[in-house]
Amino acid sequence: MTSIPQYSLTDEQLAIRDMVRQITEERIAPRAAEIDAKGEYPHDLRKLLGEQGIYGLAIPEEYGGTHTEEGCGTLTLNIAVEEISKACSSTALTLMVAELGTLPIRIAGTEEQKQKWLPKVATGEWSSAFGLSEPEAGSDVAGMLTRAVKDGDEYVITGSKSWITNAGIADYYIIFAVTDKEAKHKGISAFVMEADRPGFAVTSLEHKMGIKGSPTGSLSFDEVRIPAENLLGNEGEGFKIAMQTLDRSRLGVAAQGLGIAQGALDYASAYAKERKAFGKVLTEFQAVSGKLADAAIGCAAGRELLYKAACGVDRQDPGFGAMSSMAKVFCADHAMKTTVEMVQVLGGSGYVVEYPMERFMRDAKITQIYEGAQEIQRVVIARSL
Numbered sequence: 001m002t003s004i005p006q007y008s009l010t011d012e013q014l015a016i017r018d019m020v021r022q023i024t025e026e027r028i029a030p031r032a033a034e035i036d037a038k039g040e041y042p043h044d045l046r047k048l049l050g051e052q053g054i055y056g057l058a059i060p061e062e063y064g065g066t067h068t069e070e071g072c073g074t075l076t077l078n079i080a081v082e083e084i085s086k087a088c089s090s091t092a093l094t095l096m097v098a099e100l101g102t103l104p105i106r107i108a109g110t111e112e113q114k115q116k117w118l119p120k121v122a123t124g125e126w127s128s129a130f131g132l133s134e135p136e137a138g139s140d141v142a143g144m145l146t147r148a149v150k151d152g153d154e155y156v157i158t159g160s161k162s163w164i165t166n167a168g169i170a171d172y173y174i175i176f177a178v179t180d181k182e183a184k185h186k187g188i189s190a191f192v193m194e195a196d197r198p199g200f201a202v203t204s205l206e207h208k209m210g211i212k213g214s215p216t217g218s219l220s221f222d223e224v225r226i227p228a229e230n231l232l233g234n235e236g237e238g239f240k241i242a243m244q245t246l247d248r249s250r251l252g253v254a255a256q257g258l259g260i261a262q263g264a265l266d267y268a269s270a271y272a273k274e275r276k277a278f279g280k281v282l283t284e285f286q287a288v289s290g291k292l293a294d295a296a297i298g299c300a301a302g303r304e305l306l307y308k309a310a311c312g313v314d315r316q317d318p319g320f321g322a323m324s325s326m327a328k329v330f331c332a333d334h335a336m337k338t339t340v341e342m343v344q345v346l347g348g349s350g351y352v353v354e355y356p357m358e359r360f361m362r363d364a365k366i367t368q369i370y371e372g373a374q375e376i377q378r379v380v381i382a383r384s385l
């Protein structure tokens with residue numbers, strides 16, 4: 001393990017980090033290549049993370065989890081995401097989605113809604129999904145076409161969603177739909193939809209470059225009826241709920257990127273200390289050791305930015321949204337750059353599936369795209385200046 005300066009963590013956070021690190025090394029890392037090769041959702045590891053209370057890091061104490069804002073729970077959660085991502089991004093994503101698919105309820109749900117939906121995610125019994133993107137509305141969220149029409153004490157949802165993580169796995173989906181077309185982004189509302197509602201279908205699953213153990217799919221809604229009590233907040237508050245969610249959850253993507261970069265660096269530096277060329281180990285060549293140093297610098301810097309942003313979210317510091325965008329951009333770009341360079345450090349071994357490096361590189365790319373592409377984050381940051 002590369003030794004780099006650590007942000008000042010509490011004893012509890014250090015204990016959780018060490019516990020997750022141990023589980024990752026002993027149980028998750030040995031499964032990672034197989035999950036990737038077979039493109040299989042890691043049901044076994046989800047059970048394990050549930051049993052170990054790791055999904056509970058995303059859920060407040062009052063609803064069966066261990067998350068507290070005073071204890072900087074967003075930081076603790078993201079330390080766990082970082083640790084798991086050092087070995088398996090798909091498994092880390094199951095934890096990230098436990099946050100993404102519950103934050104809208106935490107932010108806007110009634111006490112009854114929180115009691116109903118959150119505790120079973122904390123144990124890993126249920127999984128959730130976040131249905132915002134559509135074929136014609138990715139970065140431009142307000143361009144969504146899925147609509148929800150009130151009919152008595154129900155809403156009728158019609159339309160489609162694309163790119164939804166946990167498609168076909170989730171027990172419930174947070175669905176964003178237009179309730180007032182004229183009001184544009186102020187006419188979007190958020191709902192909780194159970195997966196077994198008639199008229200709902202997962203229409204296709206994507207074949208992806210990376211994070212292959214995480215199903216990503218398209219959803220269709222053919223006059224799906226849901227009770228009006230499944231509305232989160234008030235009509236028209238959906239866009240605000242989505243943005244408030246993403247301000248927090250994109251730190252998970254930053255943590256995933258950071259973990260991938262650190263995992264790639266750890267592997268490459270161990271390899272470079274053993275591998276010989278021209279009678280010397282690779283670390284004796286400055287062209288190689290410089291790549292390792294640059295990777296370590298970026299991980300240390302990214303970690304400081306991420307950890308500071310995570311605590312800022314919990315304290316609701318002014319400008320925490322822009323800070324979380326900065327952490328996401330920095331860590332995701334560093335993940336991509338580092339994994340490309342660490343493939344290079346391994347030479348031919350970096351390019352083949354017998355070694356984890358090409359998987360790290362494929363997995364890194366998504367961190368620059370989802371939960372708001374890098375270009376959109378830079379727009380958010382620039383606007384805050």
Ligand SMILES: Cc1cc2nc3c(=O)[nH]c(=O)nc-3n(C[C@H](O)[C@H](O)[C@H](O)COP(=O)(O)OP(=O)(O)OC[C@H]3O[C@@H](n4cnc5c(N)ncnc54)[C@H](O)[C@@H]3O)c2cc1C
Pocket residue numbers: 129130131132133137138139140162163164165166208211216366369370371372373374375376379
């Ligand atoms: C594996 C995977 C999992 C995903 N999981 C989920 C999920 O669970 N839930 C969900 O709702 N969505 C999910 N998404 C969707 C993801 O958030 C979107 O793909 C992403 O927001 C980009 O939207 P888009 O693909 O439509 O790209 P587009 O919006 O078409 O953008 C294409 C390119 O143009 C750039 N661009 C667009 N507008 C601007 C602008 N104004 N200024 C500068 N550049 C711009 C973008 O940055 C990007 O580089 C997932 C996507 C993938 C691939």
